[in-house]
Each structure stands twice: as structure tokens, then as C-alpha cells.
Amino acid sequence: MGYQVQTVVDLEKCTGCGRCVAVCPSECLALVDGRCRVVKDRCMHCGQCGAVCADGAVRVTDLTVPVPAAIQTNDRAAQLFQIVSMRRSCRNYTQAPVSTGILQDLVTFGLWAPSGTNAQKWAFTILPDRAAVVSFAVAVAAFYRRTNRQAENPLLRLYTKLFRGDVLGRYRRRYYDQIRDALDRFDHRGEDLLFHGATAAIVISVDQSASCAHDDAIHAAQNIVLAAEAMDLGSCLIGFAVEAARRDRRIGQHLQLPAGHHIYSVVAIGHPRYPYPHPSGRRPLSPRIVSAKDTGGLS
Ligand SMILES: Cc1cc2nc3c(=O)[nH]c(=O)nc-3n(C[C@H](O)[C@H](O)[C@H](O)COP(=O)(O)O)c2cc1C
Structure with missing residues (x-):
């Protein structure tokens, strides 16, 4: 970036x-x-x-x-x-809640997405309010806290490089500073650089037995973000949460996902603080x- x-x-x-x-x-x-x-x-x-x-x-x-x-x-x-x-991608929300009915409507748009072999082996987990979003954000942040601690350790970086490739070294170079800053601002100033203050979220998980689990979730997510736009809501895909859930399965357990499900998309939802009069380009x-x-x- x-x-x-x-x-x-x-x-x-x-x-x-x-x-x-x-x-x-x-x-x-x-x-x-x-x-x-x-x-x-x-x-x-x-x-x-x-x-x-x-x-x-x-x-x-x-x-x-x-x-x-x-x-x-x-x-x-x-x-x-x-x-x-x-x-x-909306990163500034008001505190106004999004009704559960509207969130369910967004999921209904998601359901109309195509899925490989028409598997439809997805689950849409609604985080209906700010407290639920923050609780999930804390679980995701815990993963990045651990990863940053590991990346700080030169011996662990060397050990990992020898046996698993330079994963921690790469993380340290690309993300460490940005994550440390985000965690610091979350802890000390209550700033939410992960979900951007969204008052709701939809987590899309798919059963591992689906032939195209990842693609199915992405198509459903796209339907949801377009539907949110049509309904004057703001939305943002949160890849940082997906990556954390991919690397630490406890994050899925936090949401009590159905057995065999992995998280492939996380969509923050809320009422946008600012209108956008123009397209971005x-x-x-x-x-x-x-x-x-x-x-x-x-x-
Ligand atoms: C797979 C994916 C993951 C993303 N993850 C994040 C994220 O973790 N945080 C964030 O603020 N934006 C995230 N974004 C939003 C992109 O930054 C955004 O789509 C891009 O800058 C283009 O801006 P636009 O969506 O307003 O057109 C993600 C987008 C995609 C497609």
C-alpha cells in the first residue's frame, strides 16, 4: 500500500x-x-x-x-x-444503529449470489450492534497483538525463516508498524481502525466441503455491499479480519460458526457519516x- x-x-x-x-x-x-x-x-x-x-x-x-x-x-x-x-468503502460511520430487519435484507441479497455447483454452503453471521462488532474486533486484535509480539523476536523470526519461510520477517517489514500504531490507537484513544466504528457487520463463512468456498463468499459479499449502497448504507470489506480468521481458527469459534466453516469475508456496515457526491475513479x-x-x- x-x-x-x-x-x-x-x-x-x-x-x-x-x-x-x-x-x-x-x-x-x-x-x-x-x-x-x-x-x-x-x-x-x-x-x-x-x-x-x-x-x-x-x-x-x-x-x-x-x-x-x-x-x-x-x-x-x-x-x-x-x-x-x-x-x-466507508470508513466513517455515525453511531446510528442498523436495524436487524435491514441486516437480514442485506443477507437476502447475499443469498442471490452464484455459488460453485450451486453449493450454497454458506452461513451469514450478523453482528447486530456496535457491542458485537467491538467484541469481534477485540478477538481479531488479539491475533495481531500476538503476531506483532512474535515478529518483534529476532530469534523467532530466524527460527521461522529456517523452517517455514520468511513469513514473520515479511510481516515485520510490511505490516508490523501499521498494526502497532492501530493497536496503540485502539488501546489508548478508542480509535477503531479495523471496523472504522461500524455499528454492524456481516461475516460470511462457507463449509470447507464446498467446491469453490472462497469464490462463493466473495460473490455473496459483493451483492451485500452493492445492496448496502442501494439502501444508503455504508459498507467496507475488512480483509484484516479475514486474514486473522484464516490464521487463527479461534476467531471463528468466537462467533460459534457451524462446524467445518471458515470465514472468507467480513463486511462492516453502518450509516455513513459523509455523503459522497462524486464517484472516486x-x-x-x-x-x-x-x-x-x-x-x-x-x-
Ligand atoms: C478483499 C478486500 C479486502 C479489503 N480489506 C480492507 C480492510 O481490511 N480495511 C479497509 O479499510 N478497507 C479494506 N478494503 C477496501 C479497499 O481498500 C477499497 O476497496 C479500495 O481502496 C477501493 O476503494 P473503494 O472500495 O472505495 O472503491 C478491502 C477491499 C477488498 C476487495
């Missing part, structure tokens, strides 16, 4: 509302003299800063807004595109078209 920042701020237009600062996941922006400024040189190019700016003052220069031509003539495609392009990319004559299949 780290490309050179391509964010530019038009100081004439910036009103100093601070929304771009609040939504930037890489904490690259800050208010200086009442105006947004870039203060770090690495970012994810997610475009959240420009998407949230109601004044059109912030722009990530290497992002474009690709629009399918079909939306000009096809209303259903246009509606779908509106939902797909306006969905953002994507790096420009054209599809590769390979016809049969290119592969020598047909002459």
Missing part, C-alpha cells in the same frame, strides 16, 4: 470542511491554515478524497471515471452503474481482446 500521492488541491475552492482528511485511509491529508494539504507522500490512490469533496476542490490526477456506453440507452444498466460506481485500463485468430485457433 503505497504509491506516490497524485492528489492535488485547488486552494481557491477548498472550504476547509475536512471531509477529505477524515476519509483518507492513508492519512495523507491534513488541514493546514484551514485548507486541505497533502502531508504524506504515499497513498492508495483510492480517490476517496475527491469523491467526498462537495466543492470539487480535490482531485487524484491519475484516476479516470470510466462510464459504460450502455447507460445512455439502457435504464437498468444506468441504475446498476449508479450503484456500482457510487459505492465506496479508477486507473485507466483498456480490456485486452484476444480473438481466435490471435491464438491461432481459427484462420
